[in-house]
Amino acid sequence: MIDSDQTTSESTLIAKNNVQVSSLKPQAPSLAAATLAVFRKDLRIELRSRYALNALLLFAVSTVVAISLGLGPIAPRDNRDLKLIQAALMWVALLFAAFTGLARAFVQEEDTRTATALRLAAPPLAVYLGKLLFNLLLLLVLDAVIAALFIAMLRVGVGAPLMFAAVLAVGSCALVAATTLIAAIIARASAKGALFAVLSFPLLIPPLVVAIRGTAFALEGESWAVGAAPIQVLLAYTLALFVASLFLFKSVWEA
């Protein structure tokens, strides 16, 4: 039997057979550095494999093409609610494209069984924040593609381009804040796709409605006095979900 001699020094335990064990807990990694490492890793893997990007872009392009072929360019005289319809179509395309790709950040870790290595090594908060950033980047790329396709193929006129970009960016933040935690919850389930849609849908309806209104304001060229309200609501919603996710993620990740 070997007994530890804990009196030798504060930082080192020397057992009788010359076992040296550092007794100091190493300095915790900086959250920013660990978050960046997770983000970089996901980005590098995505750029090499294109698991999510291809699925998202394929869905986005085919949706917009199908809409444009089905409706053709809608002339303003055809409908008084034209801008609202265009905004709704664009966000529905974004929403369903997001459904196909945003869960992958966590599902991929479970499917390829790398989640265990990540759980043992990385601080949970860094995993959440790194994947949130990755999903946000993915959705912003998707925003740019879908917005460009909509404007080009449906001949959508944008009255207030800056407000349009702001609503798209903040609406995407809300989508990502809602879906990233849900993705972590469903990653180990068997019917991932269906579960992701079922759990995300109630969380996504409120920001979706607000984002559609905000986008319609931007397309109509409304002033910032009108357009700021939906942006503020989306920001508040994103913040609330983000804070809730920070508290909940550790339990979800380690469950």
Add this chain to the structure above:
Amino acid sequence: MQLELANITIDYGPRRVLAGASLTLRAGQVLVVAGANGSGKSSLLRVLAGLQRPSAGTATYELGGARYQPEDAGWLLGWVAPDLQLYRELTAVENLRFFADVRGLRKTRAELATLLEEVGLAGRGDDALATFSSGMAYRLKYAYALLHDPPVLLLDEPTVTLDERGAALVERVVARQRTRGLAVIATNDSRELRYGDYVLRLG
């Protein structure tokens, strides 16, 4: 440094795979957990790694007067197991660099190269893990486990898929771990019982 198991019980539904295991393992010691398939060896190691909660009982690591539950002891642990996978799209060095970064370790490329050399992957650092054989991938798991010089090493089926040189690597790793902390090895290979100061037979 010590690991204390107190009345650890693991149930899967109505089936009890481990009933009330209690022991204390100190620095310099190696415990081998032996038993047939399904006897609960891997489950016990997962409990020790904080990846699974026992149905009853506690596992506690004690280091420098502080006590840690397995869920909060990731920094103490090195883990090698058949179901552990690293990132196939990344190279060996990129894998190690990533895990060093998230652990807050500053490792130079030379240090990572030395670690790869120690596990028998010299010169393969820039190759994607996807191009590795199963034995080479298993060697990289050892590099992942040893990256932060953990005081506790948990090895589940330590030589599975490894060739003779790989088995010698495991022998070196276990011998070195005796000077750095403690190790728990789960195996159903009777040749690996020799690693242990104690053998816990399950099933």
